[in-house]
Amino acid sequence: MPDPLLPVIVAWQGVTLRLPQGWEVAGTYGNWQAGHLLLARERAPLLRVSWERRREQPDLNRTLAKATKRVARETGCAALPGHEAVGPDGGVVRCQGRSSEIAVGARRFADAGTTVVWRQLAPASPSELAAMVSASDAVGDNAPAEWRIHGLACTLPPWWRSEGVQALAGLTRAVWFRYPQGRRGTDQVLVLRRLACAGRVLAGRTLDAWLRTTLHPNETATAETLEHGVRLSCTRPAANWWRRWRGRSDVRQFHAWIDEAEDRVTVQEWAGGGEPLGCLRQGPLAQGSRLFNGRSSA
Amino acid sequence: MRMGRLDPTATIPRLADQVEPVRTESGALRLRGPLLRRSAFARGMAWMLRLPARFEIELDDIGAFVIERCDGRTLDRLAGDVAAHLRLSRREAETALADFFAALIQRRLAVLDHDARVAA
Numbered sequence: 420m421p422d423p424l425l426p427v428i429v430a431w432q433g434v435t436l437r438l439p440q441g442w443e444v445a446g447t448y449g450n451w452q453a454g455h456l457l458l459a460r461e462r463a464p465l466l467r468v469s470w471e472r473r474r475e476q477p478d479l480n481r482t483l484a485k486a487t488k489r490v491a492r493e494t495g496c497a498a499l500p501g502h503e504a505v506g507p508d509g510g511v512v513r514c515q516g517r518s519s520e521i522a523v524g525a526r527r528f529a530d531a532g533t534t535v536v537w538r539q540l541a542p543a544s545p546s547e548l549a550a551m552v553s554a555s556d557a558v559g560d561n562a563p564a565e566w567r568i569h570g571l572a573c574t575l576p577p578w579w580r581s582e583g584v585q586a587l588a589g590l591t592r593a594v595w596f597r598y599p600q601g602r603r604g605t606d607q608v609l610v611l612r613r614l615a616c617a618g619r620v621l622a623g624r625t626l627d628a629w630l631r632t633t634l635h636p637n638e639t640a641t642a643e644t645l646e647h648g649v650r651l652s653c654t655r656p657a658a659n660w661w662r663r664w665r666g667r668s669d670v671r672q673f674h675a676w677i678d679e680a681e682d683r684v685t686v687q688e689w690a691g692g693g694e695p696l697g698c699l700r701q702g703p704l705a706q707g708s709r710l711f712n713g714r715s716s717a
Numbered sequence: 718m719r720m721g722r723l724d725p726t727a728t729i730p731r732l733a734d735q736v737e738p739v740r741t742e743s744g745a746l747r748l749r750g751p752l753l754r755r756s757a758f759a760r761g762m763a764w765m766l767r768l769p770a771r772f773e774i775e776l777d778d779i780g781a782f783v784i785e786r787c788d789g790r791t792l793d794r795l796a797g798d799v800a801a802h803l804r805l806s807r808r809e810a811e812t813a814l815a816d817f818f819a820a821l822i823q824r825r826l827a828v829l830d831h832d833a834r835v836a837a
Contacts, residue, residue: 443808570806588813589805615805682804 422554424547430567431456432581434470434535437554439547442466444568444586451560451580466548467538470557477527477534483512486523486536490514496521503545505552513545520545524552531559560601568593570683571611573699579609589615597691607691611699617677617684626675627651630686638671647700648676674698725792725811729830730818732787736826746781748826749773772824779803783817791832792818 425437429444432451438458445464446457455469471477480502487498496516503511509526522545524537535555537548558564561577568584569591578600584593591613596605614620621629626649627642634640638655651673657663672695674687689696732738735751750772755763763770776784779799786798792814800810821827 588809588816589803615809616803 422550425550425554428567429456429458430565431584432470433472433531433558433562433564434468434533435556435565435567436468437551438466447568447584450582464540465543466551467540468535469538470533470535472531472533472560474532476529479508479510479525479527482525482527482534482536483510483523486525486538487512487514490521490523490538494521498523503549505549509552511545511549511552522548524548526552526555528557531557531562533557533559566593566595570613570681571685572701573611574701575609575696575699605691606693607689607696609696610686610688612686612688614684614686615682617682620684625649626677626684630673630675645674645698647698648674650674650698652695670695672696674700676700723792723829725796727832728792729789729832730787730792730795730827731789731830732784733826733828738784741775746776746784747773748776748784748821750824750826772826774824774826780817783814787827792829 422437424439426440427438427442429436429438431444431447432449432454436456439460441460442458442465443460444456445459448454448456449469451472453469453471455467457464458466458468483502484498491497491514494514494516496514496519499513499515501512503513505511505524505526508529509524511522511524514521514523519542521539521542523539525534527534535552535557537552539548563574563576564579565574566572566581569586571584571591571593575595579595579597582594582596584591591611593611595609595611597607597609598605627644630649630651631640631642634653635655638653640651640653643650643652653671653673654668657667657669662669669690670692671688671690673689675684676698677684685700687696687699732748733750737749739747739749741747752771762768782802783795783799786795790798792811796807796810796814799805799814800807803810805813818827818829822829
């Protein structure tokens, strides 16, 4: 059962977090293997969440000790003895400074081989941090992952890895590549764009007509109107002469839909070889609290 | 200009002195700045390079919406108005406004006043 005090869901690089109302992502750093998120509310940084995926089994006590040592070095807040257990695989440590107290939490997800560390950047309730630690989730390398950040929301099959997300005023754009079975080479790319002011962007054109303005001059497209929006399947002669000689072509597939309630238009652009991704639009139910694999978050 | 250091609740944007808002025949809003002060050498270079004697820009309807509301409102309140008008998130509206006013200030068309009462 999701915690009603943590209604905001942020899912990034295989780590799903639940956050209090009004919290948002202020910065993303790193990649699937290791990185961190900076979370803020009204321009005030509140929390730093970092993750690391390793083959060896992580040791929770060692992770907490390392995190508190870093906090002590950077803020002067010394860790109080012991830690509050959050489930069988998580814990929260309080760090006491001269005038403030912050908390550090950690949780290891043994199935996913992932360790996540939460570090408060401003004094706040340790119990709130414990609730966030308890409500989090992480997936392993070969599992489908939910992605939910800056208004983008989708669930991707395994081996899709994000190269980054860009959040500008009125535009959110994220790029993923697929590394099949963890190989070094990529075979497919996905770009999701979410634009504000859909009415102004389309300027009276249909989605199909608007999407066609973005095509290459030598690209041919067939459009289909679907229940959720429009699908545009595009082909053009391959950019590489070797592939052209072999009669291959470059394939792209667009899906676009309008979110009337928020006046946003979302464009999903897929390119590569093999079977194209289906439409990633999530229905109203999927925008809610259910995690992608049906597991409870607590 | 570093907008990040400003307190939006105590910062009031306004058009710079001698900046003239003009409505064109098509209904667009133009901001016409004062004649630029240049040294004799700079005037000569400007004449040779055919640089404009003043900054003058034409705003789209969103820019005009913001400028029409620069009547003593704070940046914070303006961001709320823009967010409601364009159905943006608060953060998006603040970012857009910061970029907009940074561009105007760079062209000497707008200034930011600091409201000491609010800051206190």
